[in-house]
Structure formats: C-alpha cells, structure tokens
Amino acid sequence: MNQPKRYLITSALPYANGLKHIGHLAGAYLPADIYVRYLKAQKRDVVYVCGSDEHGTAIPIQATKEGTTAQAIIDKYHPIMEQNFKDLGIDFDIYHRTSDPLHHATAQEFFTKLNNNGDLEIKESDQYFDEQANSFLADRYIKGTCPNCGYESAYGDQCERCGKSLSPDELINPVSTLSGNTPIKKMTKHWYLPLDRHENFLREWILKEHANDWRSTVLGQCKSWIDGGLQARAVTRDLDWGVKVPLKEAEGKVLYVWFDAPIGYISATKQWSVNTGRDWKPYWEDKDTKLVHFIGKDNIVFHCLIFPVMLKLHGNILPDNVPSNEFMNLEGDKMSTSRNWKIEMQDYIDDFINKENGGTQMADVLRYYLTLIAPETKDSEFTWQGFQDANNSELVSIFGNYVNRSLVLMHKLCKGKVPPLHATALTDLDKATMEEVSKSKEKVEALLEQYKFRDALFEVINLSRIGNQYMQKKEPWIVAKQTGENGQPTIEAQESIDNTLHICLQLCANLAILINPFLPFTARKMCYLMKVVDKMLDWENAGKMKLLSVGYSLRPPELLFRKIEDTEIAYQLEKLRSAVVKRDTEAIKETIMEETKIETPNVKPEIVFDDFAKIDLKVGKIVSAEKVEKADKLLKLSVDLGFETRTIVSGIALHFKPEEIVGKQVTVVVNLAPRKMRGIESNGMILMAEDSEGKLHFINPETDINAGAGVS
RNA sequence: GGCGAGGUAGCUCAGUUGGUUAGAGCACAGGAUUCAUAACCCUGAGGUCACGAGUUCAAAUCUCGUUCUCGCUACCA
Secondary structure: OOOOOEEEEEEOOOEOOOOOEHHHHHHHHHHHHHHHHHHHHOOOOEEEEEEEEOOOOHHHHHHHHHOOOHHHHHHHHHHHHHHHHHHOOOOOOEEEEOOOHHHHHHHHHHHHHHHHOOOOEEEEEEEEEEOOOOEEOOHHHEEEEOOOOOOOOEEOOEOOOOOOEOOHHHOEEEEEOOOOOOOEEEEEEEEEEOHHHHHHHHHHHHHHHOOOOOOHHHHHHHHHHHHOOOOOEEOEEEOOOOOEOOOHHHOOEEEOHHHHHHHHHHHHHHHHHHHHOOOOHHHHHOOOEEEEEEOEHHHHHHHHHHHHHHHHHHOOOOOOEOOOEOOEEEOOEEOEOOOOEOOEHHHHHHHHHOOOOOOHHHHHHHHHHHHHOOOOOOOEEEOHHHHHHHHHHHHHHHHHHHHHHHHHHHHHHOOOEOOOOOHHHOOHHHHHHHHHHHHHHHHHHHHHHOOOHHHHHHHHHHHHHHHHHHHHHHOHHHHOOOEOOOOOEOHHHHHHHHHHHHHHHHHHHHHHHHHOOOOHHHHHHHHHHOOOOHHHHOHHHOOOOOOOOOOOEOOOOOOOOOOOOHHHHHHHHHHHHHHHHHHHHHHHHHHHHHHHHHHHHHOOOOOOHHHHHOOOEEEEEEEEEEEOOOOOOOEEEEEEOOOOEEEEEEOOOOOOOHHHHOOOEEEEEOOOOOEEEOOEEEOOEEOEEEOOOOOEEEOOOOOOOOOOOEEO
C-alpha cells in the first residue's frame, strides 16, 4: 500500500478476568504503541483503539467462585488494566469496554445484518442441559475428568492442569457446576458462521495477496487452518452473560464471546467518535484506511480468518497486516497465570515505577528491554539478568551516558550555550557524523514501516554509539588544553570544540526524536533538558542538524537512567520463585478441599443388582503389548481370558511401556460391545484405577490366579 | 500420528533470491583514556550453523531422513 490516507490500529482486547502480565504487554500492546507513536510523529491520521473484553463464561464463573457478581469482576479489573497501560506509556486514543451499551448495540447490528443477508446458518444440536437449574450449560459450566491427564476438575473447554483444550463431550463423568448434578443432553438451536463458504476467499487473500508482507509464522498458521478444512463456528451460546442475540426466538442466548469481542474494535472507534466529534466511518469503511491488528500468536485464527470473514460480509475493510508476535518465556519456563510464573504489569509498576528511585524512566526501561527481546520471529526469553544488563550496559552506559557527557562538556567548554558551527573548520569526520544522523533516520523509518521494532530500536541506540565514537575521536577535553597566552583555548581550538559540541548536541536532539516512539518518557525529559518544546519531536525534524539554536542556553544536566542494582534483581528472582511455591501450596489445599467436597456428586446414580450383573468381568493376563501406530496414547494388547485370547486397545501408552506390562494380570470387561480405535477393533476394556496425581494402576487379584476367573 | 514455527558464539538474536574468511549487541580478555553514571573508545578471543545423507563449481540457505523445543490438531470408550 502506498501512503494510506488514515490508519486504524488495534491491540488485542485483554480479557477482564485478572491482571495482565508483561508477556501480553510485549506481544500486543508495546509494538502497537511504538508504531502508533511513530505514525503520530509523522502527523499521519491514526486512531489507536483497545478495550476490555468483558464477556465469555469465565467471568461469571469466577464471580460465583469469589461470591460476587460478574459485573463486580469487570468493574474491578477494567479500570486497573486501563491504568496499567497508562503507567507503561501505552497511549490508546480510546480504551473502551465491551459491557458498554454502545458495544452491545454495535454487535447486535452486526449480527442482524449478517443474519438478514443469509450469511449465517442455523443448526440444532444436542447440548448439555442442567434440569435442576433449568439452563443449558456453556462449556465452562461443566466439570469432569480430563481424558488427557485424568484431572478430575477439568472444565468443558479446557483442562487447567494439563492445559489441553477440550469439548464438553470429551469429559468423563460430566457434572454441572450449577447444581452438581449430571447434566442431560437436550436439543438447542444455534447460529453458525459458515467459514467453509469462504475458503477460496481466504486462500486467495492471505496465501496469495499477502504471501510476501505477512510474517511467516502468521502465514504458516493460516495455511494450516485452511488446509485442515474450515468449519462452521457457532456464533451464539446459551448463557445470560454477554450481548443478547437480537431475535425473539433466541431468548436466553447471547453472542459467543469470540464473535462480539473483535467487534469491540469497531464500537471503541465509535466511542472515540462520540468523544472527539470526528467521524468513525471512514476508519472502517474507506479503502484508503490501513487497518493493522497487533496480537499474540494465540489470536491468529480469529484475526486472520474469522474476523476478516465477518468484516467482509458486513462490508468493512480488511486488515492490511496482522503482525502477531510469538510468546515470551520467563527465566527458562513458559509464562503462566495459573502457575503464577509471570510478572504482572502491576507488579512491575509497584516495584519499579512507583518506587522512590523509580518514576517514568523505569517504564521506559521495561519498554526498552521488552522491545529488545520482542518475540517477533520466534519465542523469546525474559530474564532479570538480561533486563539488568540491557539497562546498565546499554541504556545507562551508551545512550544515557552519551547525552549526559554531551551536556556536561557543553557546560564546561561552551559556557552552557549551544556553540556555533564554524563551516571553515569542519573536518571530514564532522561531515561524516552529520551524515550518519540522517542515515539513522532513514533506517529507523524503514524498519518501523516493516514492523521490525527490535531492529529499529537497535539503530537508535547505535546512533548514540556513533556519537560516543565521534566524541572520543575529537577529544574536545584535550583540545581545550591548547591554550593561548590568556589561558583560554586558542581560536582554532575553540572552533574545533564548538563544532564538536554543536554536532554532539544536534545529535542528541535527533536521538530524542528517534527514541520517542520507543521511550516516550525519556524523549520528553530530553526535550526538557534541551529546553525545547515537545513539538521538536515531530518526525519531520529527524535527520536535521539545526534543531537547537546557536547561543541558546540549556538546563544543567540530569541523568536519564539509573543503574539497576544486583539486589533488585535478586529480589525479583526470589519473588518469582516464592510466588510459585505459594501457588503450589494453595493448589494442594484446593485439591484437598475439592476432593472432600466432590465426593457426593462424584458418585454415580444408584443402580440395581441386575444392572451390575449385566457386566461380565473376568481376570485376564496380558500376553503381548505393542504401541498403536499414529497414536500417542494407545496400546494394542493381547489378553488371555482362559477361554480365548482377545485384542484390546487401551489408552495407557503414556503410563506404561509395552514390555513392562506383559505377563500382568488385569481385570477385563468382557462383554463390552466392540469398538474400533485407530482402525483396530477393541474387544473389551481393561479396568484401571487412578490416583490423585493422575497416575494409572491396574486392578488385579492379590495373587496370581488362573486366567478367565470371574469377578463379582 | 498430522500440520505449523523454530534449533546459528557463554547469553539474547540477525543472516534477503545458495557466492570470498558466517555477523551484531551483551558478557569475557588485553590496551588506551578521563569530558562522562568505574561510564566511553580501540583491539582480541569464541561457532563442525542440532545430526546424517544428497543436489551443486559452491549449502547456515535447496531436497530427503533423524532428533530436540514451542504451538495447533488427532487418537483417548
């Protein structure tokens, strides 16, 4: 795209169920903010929108758990998240929320238009229903045993212990969290977005048109989804928390959170329009608008496939790019909210920015390090040691020190005023250094346009490195010793000093402009020190060497950054580790409590003896065992039952090696209907017991007895 | 098992369409310097480019196989 008329930039809407960590910050917010600040410095027409995502089932569930209301939860987190972003210099034009009536109306209009145009399908299907609570159960309202790890309190959409995503049908022994009863299946009607109808469009648009300008990680994910066969996705849910489906026959249904959340970008833009009196429509409808979504890799499918289809059907523009980041690990392990392995934005703000020796410069330090290690092409690694090193040996020693020594020298050798540039005394080095400044500007600009924030930041720091080298070669403090009879530097000496510091100071001013998108607080402090207005930071000034007027007196120098001490790093590491320990002990307590609590609902409904008698149990002996190909968890067993030897497929491969179980005695359900698994017919089932850690144990007789012995 | 992304110096990462001796920053070692936050500046050491084979005059780069990490997905009675 050539220079677009206007830009609409979005960052993924954070989910309002808790505080967000620095991985989120590095993935979706900081790069977007840098890009936006750059565009705004260019005086381009740009709106940057974001807001809290406040729907979905997790929030009402959390409310029940904490004995409060869903509204109370979102009212608690929304303002904190908004303030966190502000404290870290993420400068949205609007930070909206999806619980706002304006958003509800927008999402409903969106749904209605698609539905009226025949772009949605209606399907009836069996869903879990709680008879006592008289309500359908969203995935999160069903708990049961995880088929993957055996955890007994897995949710219908995901197991919190092994992290596997599930569907309610996969759960073993599903239980409604509303009443504790076993739910029944009941017919219900839902609206679907038939993605399969748009496969050709997506293939063409993503894999051809954007084959060269989207990141390879993004393209790969999209291709994988498209090739895997797109399916219709339910747009509605049986739930009472969310945007009501605007149809009479859809009583008790809301829009599925994935459908309403991205529409939040549009409603946020509308709210911005209300606040500013500017028209929002061109930003979503005019072809000359460049729409860019900043997200983390978990969000690729929604922003590259689903939302674009929605936008196209609704008549909106499509995103020009979706620069998704990979994940940021922390000290050798994945960041995780549930395991408490994370650094929350709030924690960083409390420990660094709000401290006595902190302040906004510490916000910039985090912005610096996170940009330096941004997971642009692959997962990256946050370490506190790396954080300290980046600050102490780059920000402090290279950048901060350069600015400081320039100002200090100017005060010592040039009487606190910007010295003149003597054209006749210019050396080749002077000229070359001045050229470097405009070269830097070009590089930074080109890299930012390509969303290469890490490289762009490196170029800025490199310019301060060039400044240090230049100053070192010119040695004005040595030249100052060439004094005349009056004890003052000779005319030639003073001219050399003037030129050196003139160039050094102009370079400082350029540094302020170039660093501004990345470290906005620092850029402003530099303006203060140089006694110029913030308007100097306009991008058009970059590359120029006449930003500071000759003879202008500047303020006494102040340090831009402070060193971070080893003790601070040690404290953070300790905090991180103890948080995990704390979380573990709490988790154990919780399990113990749940185990005692769950006992009753976990017992299945009563049966009569005849029911039990229908089950034919016999003792068998495993005579051979082998792994089933193309399946991680299946073992194909031959079991001697005395009267015959049968093939039984069992999902225990993760717990036992084939060779160690040969010869074991097992209890087998003999008269279970055969079932094919991975193409192999299984004739029976091995009984297993599972301990609290999810480990499996065979149920077998105390002593070795004959195969085929009955069990009752 | 399938798909996607990765594996490059002690650490964090670049390496465009195959083309001299594989790069940067940090950390490390030596030197120089003192205007500066014991900062800066110069020099240096460091890599079998995960492993194995193939294509080619030439492979970090292309092909095939193996292996490890991360993500998605399948099997799970």
